[in-house]
Amino acid sequence: MINFKNWFTHYLEDNALEGELFPKFYWNPYLVGIGLGLVLLATFVIMGRGLGASGALSTVVSVVVDEVAPEHAQNNEFYKGYLGDGTESPLKDWLVFEVLGVFFGGFISGAIAGRNKIMIEKGPRISNKKRLLYAFVGGTLMGFGAKMARGCTSGQGLTGGAMLSVGGWAFMIMVFVGAYATAYFVRRQWI
């Protein structure tokens, strides 16, 4: 039996590092940016498309809705778009496989650096329960917003941004506007 806990440096009971930031242990952001840019460029050259993330979540949601209420899902244009014509599993999707890769890629990098840790990310002035509530609410807004804009920070921001897409740039600017406008009200969560 594999002990999954060994893959993480610290466990939940060890919250000694809670509320501390260690940006200096990460790579130089410009270097990371060039790396990500080259990954994005490779995706354009190899696939003729860009990166994405929220699309994979949409596929999962559509599959779940289709399992629970097939008729309801088939009558909804939004879900149907992710379910396809039924000849192949909707999960056999480019973005689903890409996000699976992201999952493992992040894990590998974190494992090499010893940064894999079971913990809750938050500032020192907020309880775990409240932070998780915020995480859920923030996630809900993100899911809704990403679907409205037909893409998230990866699909619209990075991909649309690099293609100089008008919608992509409008989207990206508004992400920063929205986040900066809200930051003050949730500051106790982070600082």
Place this chain on the structure above:
Amino acid sequence: MTAPLYKFGLFNDEVSLIVAFVIGLAFGFFLERGGFGSGRLLAAQFYFTDMRVFKVMFTAITTAMIGIFYLSWIGFLDISLIYYGNTFIYADILGGLILGIGFVIGGYCPGTSAVGISTGRIDAIVYSLGGMFGIFVFGEAYPLMKDFLNSGFMGLINIPQLLDINYGFVLFIVILMAIAGFTLVEWGENLMAKKRSES
């Protein structure tokens, strides 16, 4: 023209899924290297203490943009075959605003939450559950919002086309903006660091 390779039939759909996984591996690796698995570090962007979200995103966009331009210029890559989203300007603006609000409240965006989950962040798991709930709410409300979502349709349009100016010139302006932006945030970060060490 020889690229995009997939569009020229170099490999089939099955292989494209393997490609997707490998590209995802590299994507996730760099995200974690940059500290994007940490919600707290991501949120620091919006309190001016650590501007890495801006630095990484703008560097990545600029790098890919320059790459596309040169590969197309030497006749290797056909830009017109690259798929990206149509512009629906109102939905893009409002969606971006909502996502931005969700970003600072939740601490992640969809891609970074995947890295957060795999590196053990419990809040990233909860965030993703929220994300799926948000998509579900969107899906249920979709029939009601359809008219709004499809308004402001501008098609596949990029900034050079919109302003009717040369692609290379826009590229040059974006690079200048990036350099100016990086100078500004480096200066701002130093200022914030000084302020903190004094208090």
